[in-house]
Amino acid sequence: MHNVPAFGYPTPPASPSYDDQKCTYQHPFAIPAVCQPRYPVRPEDRLGKFLGDSLQLVGILGTGAYGVVYTAVDIRNGTRYAVKTLSKYNADGSPLDRRQIAFQQRELRLHYLASAHPNVVSMFKIVDDPDCTYVVLEYCPEGDLFFNITECGQYVGKDDLSRSVFLQILDAVEHCHTLGVYHRDLKPENILVSNQGATVKLADFGLATSSDRSEDYGCGSTFYMSPECLDPSARRPFYYCAPNDVWSLGVILVNLTCGRNPWKQASFEDSTYRAFTRNSSFLKTILPLTDDLNDILGRIFERNPDHRITLAELRERILACPQFT
Structure with a gap:
């Protein structure tokens, strides 16, 4: 919940697809049954990483409590995407509990459900990784x-x-x-x-x-x-x-x-x-x-x-x- 003023105030795709074989919508948050604490990867350490064969993380759009948003480029055609990361670990290195995982799954499920509308940011793909889930989204270059x-x-x-x-x-x-x-x-x-x-x-x-x-x-x-x-x-x-x-x-x-x-x-x-x-x-x-x-x-x-x-x-x-x- 934000309490910092956002403004001054008076006083007195078409349907997204899950085409990555490693990523099924039902299981985007798989964590090993025995999981030792690990500290999250620094956002800048992911720059240059490829998601699949052609989608490369090239910049950081923003960071928040629940993850980082990157700019990504498809090196085959130059198309830009926003890629949101949902970490599987807390800041202290402990894995997310079931409730936290359920919240992340709910976010993906509901965004996916709504994203075919032209005025909802399109969700194109989910890519699973050991430390986080990557959500490939429509890129809006003019900010919020x-x-x-x-x-x-x-x-x-x-x-x-x-x-x-x-x-x-x-x-x-x-x-x-x-x-x-x-x-x-x-x-x-x-x-x-x-x-x-x-x-x-x-x-x-x-x-x-x-x-x-x-x-x-x-x-x-x-x-x-x-x-x-x-x-x-x-x-x-x-x-x-x-x-x-x-x-x-x-x-x-x-x-x-x-x-x-x-x-x-x-x-x-x-x-x-x-x-x-x-x-x-x-x-x-x-x-x-x-x-x-x-x-x-x-x-x-x-x-x-x-x-x-x-x-x-x-x-x-x-x-x-x-x-x-």
Whole structure:
């Protein structure tokens, strides 16, 4: 869960294939029954490594708690790919336990299920290795949506582009929901960009679930969590994942149109969110929103998830909105 501000905020393939014979989808995390602790390979030590006969790791795109993402090139034709590594070992050298392995398997399974959609990053191949699993993914050279909003200034003040990009994200999320996949970590950092900012693709299914309800309170990134996800003391023993994803889309919509977050977190501890719950027009006093967009955000940021706007309704409202800011 991220607590570092992502934005400023107001104050007051076609179907992927598993064609590597060494890698079957059912067993991408095979670890020997007797396994001595071993320390993870340094990311730079993998540079130059070949996956199969022609795919070579040539650069490091990023590192995280669960692995490294590399740039890879198919030396036969120069095609670039992103390759995500999922380590089979913890930082102390101990092998992952069954629960950790199950989480990694879930991430691959759900991403694979969703990846045929044009606005989901394509998954091409899984390659098994003794210390990690390599996931060969579509390469998006322009980085993530966060970078394109904050550093490139791609979207703020450009209603047509913002509308197109937001609808692409919405389509990807609706596709996932239709398949019974709920992302639970929708945010600009998990959306990749190509085609000079005009095309976006949903990525990183590390927190995704196939259950339509969750007891994992605090799952995701704080700025993008719904109030029911943040509050384990709520009356219900669980929250529904679909409305939680819709809430996250609302924050992304504010990011795209205004270049900032509406609040730090959707709880009464946050003075901005508290003011919004008392006055549905409050966001208009701190953000350059039109009445139409303010009304849409009011439907998205409905505190009761049972009354929150659906994805189908949201698409209609976005298409009908003449101006965002």
